[in-house]
Amino acid sequence: MSEIFLTESLPGRTVTLADGREFLWFSGTDYLGMGYNEKFQAHLAEGFRRYGTHYGSSRNGSLQLAIYEEAEASLAAFVGAPAALVVSSGMWSGQLLMSELEVIGMVHSAPRVHPALWEQGYVSQGDSWEEWLQQTIQKIQQSDKQQTHVICTDAIGSPWLEEYNLDLLHELPDTHQTLVLVDDSHGLGVLSREGQGTFSRLPQTKNVRSVVTASLNKALGVPGGVLFGDKDFIQSIRQSPKFAGSSPAAPGYFYAFRQNLINGVLQEAHAKLMANIHYFTKKLSHPDLLNYIENYPVFCSRDSGLYPYLLEKKILTSHFSYPKPTDPPIVRLVITAQHKKEDLDQLAEVLSKF
Secondary structure (H helix, E strand, O other): OOOOOEOOOOOOEEEEOOOOOOOEEOOOOOOHHHHHHHHHHHHHHHOOOOOHHOOOOOOOOOOOOOOHHHHHHHHHHHHHHOEEEEOOOHHHHHHHHHHHHHHOOOEEEEOOOOOOOOOOOOOOOOHHHHHHHHHHHHHHHHHHOOOOOOEEOOOOOOOEEEEOOOOHHHOOOOOEEEEEEEEOOOOOOOOOOOOOOOOOOOOOOEEEEEEEEEEEOOOOOOOOEEEEOOOOHHHHHHOOOHHOOOOOOHHHHHHHHHHHHHHHHHHHHHHHHHHHHHHHHHHHOOOOOOOOEEOOEEEEOOOOOHHHHHHHOEEOOOEOOOOOOOOEEEEEEOOOOOOHHHHHHHHHHHHOOO
């Protein structure tokens, strides 16, 4: 297990440890750099002045804050979904969904799917994603047409980076009732033209419907989660006792998110992130050293010697077992919108000498 480091402040492009040492920070999931974005901080301060620091009530109570539904409308329009529902975390968005759906159909879980979409008794599979999907399609085709199926998959693999051809989901047979659940936590805010994620790529037919869950606490910088789907489905989840009985995320953050969207803060950060990714990948002298995907900010390696080497060069990244403590640790480098060219130059130079 790698050494644990403590810090008294939020890491940005750099991190200062509790013992005073400073490192370049290339990890985490703050892809758009919202943690230190001054425009976001200004919007958030205004949100706290308007709505306080939290909302201790049910979303289904007799008095309701309009900002939640306003934010849901903005999120739905942003990703191109008919409707959205915000909850307290990305993990809860998935588990809320699973708790409602496990009883209605046969669950088919993709290899290494995020724990947010684990059903009771989930067992990790070792197949490739495409092999799993083709086998699942065959199982559905051979099943009774009265059987309902639930497909669970991530939009993109994490922590080990895997690219999935989501277009293959359109091969699911429309002869069977199938619900496709996609965790887009690492795609929302990053993937697509301005970070809209993957909802628009998913099948929506008479019998095959798609629902997306995601954490907002990664690229978008909001400590909450969201579900996207058709209006009837989202309304049915909103009426769930588990939704009614759970506290919502702080309303001030959703005000700040809407202001970010309206004022182009997210779009500006996304453009900066893409520019940083392109700049860094062009600087890599040994691109085969890292596993990465075009236009995506994560770079991985299974070489256990890379992590201590980077640490010695004052570059800190992540290297820990996830999601289970028995999983092999992965070196996971992350570029964000906060990084400067000199940071990327230094990382590229250090990697070239590894």
